[in-house]
Amino acid sequence: MTNRYQYECLIVNISSEGIAHVEINRPKALNAVNTQAWSEIGHCFTRFQSDGNVRCVVLSAAGRIFTAGLDLKEAATGPLAQPNTGDTDRARSGYYHRLYIMKIQDAISAIEACDKPVIAAIHGGCLGIGIDMISACDMRVATEDAYFVVKEVDIGMAADVGTLQRLPKIVGNDSWVREACYTARTVSSKEALAVGLVGSLYASKEDMVAAALETASVIASKSPVAVVSTKHLLNYSRDHTVREGLEYTAIWNALAHNSRDMPVAIMASLQKTKPLFPKL
Numbered sequence: 001m002t003n004r005y006q007y008e009c010l011i012v013n014i015s016s017e018g019i020a021h022v023e024i025n026r027p028k029a030l031n032a033v034n035t036q037a038w039s040e041i042g043h044c045f046t047r048f049q050s051d052g053n054v055r056c057v058v059l060s061a062a063g064r065i066f067t068a069g070l071d072l073k074e075a076a077t078g079p080l081a082q083p084n085t086g087d088t089d090r091a092r093s094g095y096y097h098r099l100y101i102m103k104i105q106d107a108i109s110a111i112e113a114c115d116k117p118v119i120a121a122i123h124g125g126c127l128g129i130g131i132d133m134i135s136a137c138d139m140r141v142a143t144e145d146a147y148f149v150v151k152e153v154d155i156g157m158a159a160d161v162g163t164l165q166r167l168p169k170i171v172g173n174d175s176w177v178r179e180a181c182y183t184a185r186t187v188s189s190k191e192a193l194a195v196g197l198v199g200s201l202y203a204s205k206e207d208m209v210a211a212a213l214e215t216a217s218v219i220a221s222k223s224p225v226a227v228v229s230t231k232h233l234l235n236y237s238r239d240h241t242v243r244e245g246l247e248y249t250a251i252w253n254a255l256a257h258n259s260r261d262m263p264v265a266i267m268a269s270l271q272k273t274k275p276l277f278p279k280l
């Protein structure tokens with residue numbers, strides 16, 4: 001294990017296989033996401049993007065629950081309450097408030113923008129900005145005791161850092177998404193599995209993290225060129241028409257097909273051996 005990523009609110013371990021395990025670590029505050037935490041998430045995932053030692057990421061959390069959402073103690077008095085320069089002009093203060101929201105959006109979107117696949121492993125509760133976070137991940141697994149709440153309306157706001165944009169595309173049931181977002185009701189792990197918010201459930205956190213790491217290990221054994229290309233193209237294609245997606249894929253793969261990994265993978269397949277791929 002190497003650990004070159006030192007943070008206050010995150011524990012990051014990167015294995016020799018290329019699996020980065022990120023643990024949100026504010027257990028006393030139920031992993032409530034303060035400015036430090038979302039800034040570190042943005043920084044960490046932006047760094048993963050260009051770190052060839054990282055091939056796949058597992059995102060989990062320490063303590064009783066995955067996250068209680070935005071840090072409300074900080075939000076009550078901190079930059080969310082007064083993100084501007086103190087100017088009383090609504091346009092001027094609104095301008096800076098918008099920039100502040102966009103900074104948080106960018107931090108959460110860094111999870112999606114990082115071309116290495118990210119598996120969210122969710123135990124206990126996942127509230128508010130936690131849903132924004134897991135929606136930006138590629139895959140989600142959970143414990144049987146997990147629950148999910150799109151909590152924002154309960155604190156008087158619309159979710160604004162990714163849930164409303166990504167959740168409908170994950171779940172594919174507009175009526176269900178709208179009900180969950182308008183009511184802020186608690187969604188059980190079983191229901192999350194049934195609607196496709198999570199892919200599988202585990203009896204314990206240990207079992208879930210072990211399974212997530214196992215999936216990450218399989219992904220890390222594949223050609224990193226193929227894996228990052230697949231994530232990049234899936235995300236691009238999700239947000240474009242089929243025609244646009246196909247055109248972009250052809251241009252992308254015109255470069256990616258020149259990878260050393262392709263002949264290695266094809267030969268290994270023909271010879272029934274296990275290929276080894278150097279880092280990206």
Ligand SMILES: CC/C=C\C=C\CC(=O)SCCNC(=O)CCNC(=O)[C@H](O)C(C)(C)COP(=O)(O)OP(=O)(O)OC[C@H]1O[C@@H](n2cnc3c(N)ncnc32)[C@H](O)[C@@H]1OP(=O)(O)O
Nearest residue numbers: 028029030032068069070071072073101127128129151152
């Ligand atoms: C631009 C804006 C971008 C993003 C916006 C996102 C919005 C959101 O995330 S909305 C969601 C906000 N979160 C909530 O409304 C949840 C608040 N918490 C709870 O409802 C409960 O704590 C619980 C999650 C249901 C768990 O309850 P319980 O098991 O009874 O634990 P507690 O005793 O309540 O909490 C233990 C400890 O944690 C502190 N804490 C809990 N949640 C938060 C939080 N969101 N922010 C800050 N601190 C939190 C709680 O105060 C306790 O601390 P003590 O020091 O022991 O008092």
